[in-house]
Amino acid sequence: MNIRRAVEKDSKRILELLVQVNNVHNDGRPDLFIRDKTKYTEDELKKILADDSSPVFVAVDEDDYVMGYGFVMFQSHEKDNNWPNITTLYVDDICVDEKCRGKHVGKAIYDFLVDYAKKNGCYNLTLNVWENNPSARAFYEKMGMKVQKTGMEVVL
Secondary structure, X not given: OEEEXXXXXXXXXXXXXXXXXXXXXXXXXXXXOOOOOOOOOHHHHHHXXXXXXXOEEEEEOOOOOEEEEEEEEEEEOOOOOOOOOOEEEEEEEEEEOHHHOOXXXXXXXXXXXXXXXXXXXXXXXXEOOOOOXXXXXXXXXXXXXXXXXXOOOOXX
């Protein structure tokens, strides 16, 4: 397995994986996620892939087949009055293809992102996990992550 920066030729496969992630969210929150849709359009994804402030990394096998991805973005707190001037690597999304789960692809992506954050001088790595996705939460806890804050809602 190799992890590399995603390029435009990976777009079709990334979009397929984005549907998988969306459908997991739809299973838990059909009021918020439309089944079989993606978070980004093809054009939006192409712009993201070209943006150095929001790199996307893919885990590929020996045939360069995309088994999973990690979307990240740098967040700066330099303009926050009550936060120290730190840089955070925010993980917007990690996905491992349903057919590739159990092969440590997710751990490899996560470990790569932690290393990437360290190499880029980040203070921390953060992400959000949906409460109705206990397997994702368990995975991140197994990786050593701790709850930083809790988001709450009331549906009106």
